[in-house]
Amino acid sequence: SFDANEYLKNIHFLGDLFNAILYKKVLCVDYQSFKSDVMTTLEIHPHYLKQYNNRWFLIGNNPEFENFTNLALDRIVSFSEIDKKYQVSSIDFNEYFDDVIGVSISPESIVSKITLQATPDLAPYIMTKPLHGSQKKISNDSNGFRFSIEVIPNHELEKLILSFGEGLQVVEPDSFKNTIKQRLLSSLANY
Numbered sequence: 001s002f003d004a005n006e007y008l009k010n011i012h013f014l015g016d017l018f019n020a021i022l023y024k025k026v027l028c029v030d031y032q033s034f035k036s037d038v039m040t041t042l043e044i045h046p047h048y049l050k051q052y053n054n055r056w057f058l059i060g061n062n063p064e065f066e067n068f069t070n071l072a073l074d075r076i077v078s079f080s081e082i083d084k085k086y087q088v089s090s091i092d093f094n095e096y097f098d099d100v101i102g103v104s105i106s107p108e109s110i111v112s113k114i115t116l117q118a119t120p121d122l123a124p125y126i127m128t129k130p131l132h133g134s135q136k137k138i139s140n141d142s143n144g145f146r147f148s149i150e151v152i153p154n155h156e157l158e159k160l161i162l163s164f165g166e167g168l169q170v171v172e173p174d175s176f177k178n179t180i181k182q183r184l185l186s187s188l189a190n191y
Helices: 011-022 123-128 155-163 174-188
Strands: 026-031 040-052 055-061 068-072 076-082 112-118 136-141 144-151 168-172
Touching: 011 040, 011 055, 011 076, 040 068, 112 123, 123 136, 123 144, 155 174, 168 174
Parallel strands: none
Antiparallel strands: 026 040, 026 076, 040 055, 055 068, 112 144, 112 168, 136 144
């Protein structure tokens, strides 16, 4: 069996959204973000469906924004086809998401080399299940496993690193190390 969330809200939308992509249909989507009390209605030219962390996302163009919009299926209230000319994308989405963990890519994002240190106990897990395809070993000794990944820093990467707790440390760059440190301090303030 595969790890999947069979209880994910709106999983039944997948087939219709896939068909909208396949047949190049423009959609009017009613969307309820977790960050807003009001539902938003968006025009979306759907291009790609991506699963991350047992959650599905619809990636497409919204004519109001220059960059792609990603919508979590569990926050889509409803959608319908609208009669508008579909904006075709020439993007190879496998390549588009190659430098990222998750689905969030902000416009100013650039790929960064991030060096991490796993404790000796965690090292075998990280070596046999790399965090990202770009993972490269720097050293592996009694201090643990030091390695680098080349990715676009984002919220999903932060969550992944934090999920390893004290077993994983950001070594560099300092800016990303400080981001993780601030998140840990905020988390500690809850206790």
